[in-house]
Amino acid sequence: MHRNRDHPSHEVQVVGEILHRNRAGASLRSIARHLDAQGIENKRGGRWYASTVRYLIERQVT
Numbered sequence: 001m002h003r004n005r006d007h008p009s010h011e012v013q014v015v016g017e018i019l020h021r022n023r024a025g026a027s028l029r030s031i032a033r034h035l036d037a038q039g040i041e042n043k044r045g046g047r048w049y050a051s052t053v054r055y056l057i058e059r060q061v062t
Contacts, residue, residue: 011043014035014040015056015060017035018031018035018053018056018057019057019060021034022053022057027050028050028051028053028054028057029050031048031050031053032047032048032049032050032052032053033048035048035053036048
């Protein structure tokens, strides 16, 4: 399933989902797998990696 990854509200929703799952104790790898399983592409149109998830979480904290 392709979601409009270029729309700002889509990015906000994805980051919100990542932060929610992180706060709930999910591992970075499980968050990446969840996003891939949902068909949510990263900003470049590819799959998710734990390092990408970590980067987005750290970017929100600083």
